[in-house]
Amino acid sequence: MLMSPLETEIKNILSKYLSPIVAETVLSSRIAASGISLRRLRIGDRQRLLLSLQKGLGRYLKPQQAKDCMNQLESLLNSRNSVSAPAATEHQKISIRSEGDIVVARGAGRQMCKTLGFTSLLQVKLATAISELARNIVQYAGEGSITLHASHENGRPYLQVTAEDHGPGIPNLDSILSGRYVSKSGMGKGLTGTRNMVDEFDIRSSPNSGTLVVIRKWVK
Amino acid sequence: MTIATRIPIIRLYGNLIVSIQVSLSDDLVVALKEDITQNIGDYGARGLIIDLSGIDLMDSYISRSIRDIALISKLMGAQTVISGMDPLVAMTLVEMGLEMNDVRTALTLEDAIDLLGMERVEADDAAFSEFILAGVNSRTAD
Ligand SMILES: Nc1ncnc2c1ncn2[C@@H]1O[C@H](COP(=O)(O)OP(=O)(O)OP(=O)(O)O)[C@@H](O)[C@H]1O
Numbered sequence: 209m210l211m212s213p214l215e216t217e218i219k220n221i222l223s224k225y226l227s228p229i230v231a232e233t234v235l236s237s238r239i240a241a242s243g244i245s246l247r248r249l250r251i252g253d254r255q256r257l258l259l260s261l262q263k264g265l266g267r268y269l270k271p272q273q274a275k276d277c278m279n280q281l282e283s284l285l286n287s288r289n290s291v292s293a294p295a296a297t298e299h300q301k302i303s304i305r306s307e308g309d310i311v312v313a314r315g316a317g318r319q320m321c322k323t324l325g326f327t328s329l330l331q332v333k334l335a336t337a338i339s340e341l342a343r344n345i346v347q348y349a350g351e352g353s354i355t356l357h358a359s360h361e362n363g364r365p366y367l368q369v370t371a372e373d374h375g376p377g378i379p380n381l382d383s384i385l386s387g388r389y390v391s392k393s394g395m396g397k398g399l400t401g402t403r404n405m406v407d408e409f410d411i412r413s414s415p416n417s418g419t420l421v422v423i424r425k426w427v428k
Numbered sequence: 429m430t431i432a433t434r435i436p437i438i439r440l441y442g443n444l445i446v447s448i449q450v451s452l453s454d455d456l457v458v459a460l461k462e463d464i465t466q467n468i469g470d471y472g473a474r475g476l477i478i479d480l481s482g483i484d485l486m487d488s489y490i491s492r493s494i495r496d497i498a499l500i501s502k503l504m505g506a507q508t509v510i511s512g513m514d515p516l517v518a519m520t521l522v523e524m525g526l527e528m529n530d531v532r533t534a535l536t537l538e539d540a541i542d543l544l545g546m547e548r549v550e551a552d553d554a555a556f557s558e559f560i561l562a563g564v565n566s567r568t569a570d
C-alpha cells in the first residue's frame with residue numbers, strides 16, 4: 209500500500225537513526241499498536257503516536273539518540289497542525305536502454321517537477337540533469353535505470369533522482385569531479401554540470417558494481 | 429512525440445536556415461551534419477542559421493552537436509548564427525558550463541538574418557553564381 213505523506217516523513221526521520229528496514233518495522237508496528245490512522249488524525253492521536261514511537265525507539269537507540277529523534281518527530285507532528293499536507297510521495301522507475309528512454313525519463317522528471325512546484329527554470333535544469341545522467345548510462349554502460357522520487361521532509365518537497373547501472377564504472381572519478389578531466393567522447397561537463405545544478409550530489413562507482421548517482425533538489 | 433528522420437534545410441539568398449523543432453537524436457544529428465555539409469558544398473552558402481526556438485531543453489550532447497555543426501560549416505566557409513534560444517535553456521547551459529563562446533548568437537531569426545547581412549540576391553546574380561559554381565563543380569569532378 210502507498211505510504212501516506214506523513215508516514216513517509218516520519219520514516220525519513222527514523223531512517224536517520226535506524227537502518228531503513230528497522231525504521232520501517234518500528235513505524236508500522238507502532239502505528240498498528242497505537243491503532244491510529246495517519247491519513248485521518250483525530251484529537252490526541254499525535255500524542256498517542258509519539259508515546260508509542262518512544263517505546264519502540266527505546267529498544268534500538270541510546271537515550272540521547274532516542275531523545276534527539278523524538279524531538280524531530282515532535283516538531284514534525286506539531287507542524288502538521290498548521291500546514292496543509294503536501295502531495296503524496298511519488299515514485300517512478302524508468303529503464304534506460306536507448307535514446308528514446310532518455311527523452312522519456314527527462315519528460316517524466318519535468319512533469320514531476322511541475323507537480324512539486326519547482327520554478328520553470330528549475331524544471332529545465334532538473335530535466336537537463338536527468339538527461340545527462342540517462343545519456344551517460346546509454347553511452348557508457350549500455351543500460352541501467354533512472355528512478356524519480358518526489359517526496360517531502362518537514363513539509364519541504366524535493367525531487368530525488370537515482371541513476372544506476374552495472375556498467376564498467378568510472379575509474380578516473382576524482383579527476384572528473386575536480387573538473388580537470390578532458391573527455392574524448394563529449395565535453396566532459398555532464399557530471400560536473402549536473403552537480404552544479406542540484407542541492408545534493410552523491411556518486412559511487414566501481415568496476416565491479418557499476419555506477420550509482422543520486423541527486424536531490426529541494427523546492428525552496 | 430514527433431518522430432522525424434530528417435530536419436529540413438531551407439535555402440535563402442545564399443544562406444541556409446535550419447529550424448530544430450524536435451528533440452535531437454543521434455541519427456538526426458548525423459543526418460543533419462551530412463545534409464548541411466552537402467548543402468554548403470552544392471549551394472555555396474556563406475551563412476547558416478540554426479534556429480532553436482522550438483527547443484525546450486538542451487543537454488551537453490545537443491549543445492555539442494550544434495557546436496560541431498557550426499565548426500564544420502566554418503571549415504567549409506559558412507558562418508553560423510544560432511537564434512531563438514529559450515532564456516531558461518540559455519541559463520541552464522551557462523550553469524552547466526556549456527556556453528557556446530565560439531558560435532555567434534542572435535535573439536531572433538530576424539536578428540540572425542541581419543547579422544549575416546542577408547540581402548536579396550538579384551535573379552541575374554543568382555543565375556551567374558550558379559553558372560560559376562557549376563563550372564567549379566565540373567572542374568573538380570574531372
Ligand atoms: N554511467 C557511467 N558509466 C561509466 N562511465 C561513465 C558513466 N558516466 C560517466 N562516465 C565517464 O565519465 C566521464 C565524464 O562524464 P560526463 O558526463 O561528465 O562527461 P562526458 O559524458 O564525457 O561529456 P558530456 O556529458 O559533456 O557530453 C565520461 O567521459 C565517461 O568516461
Ligand SMILES: [Mg+2]
Binds near residue numbers: 344394397398399488
Ligand atoms: Mg555525459
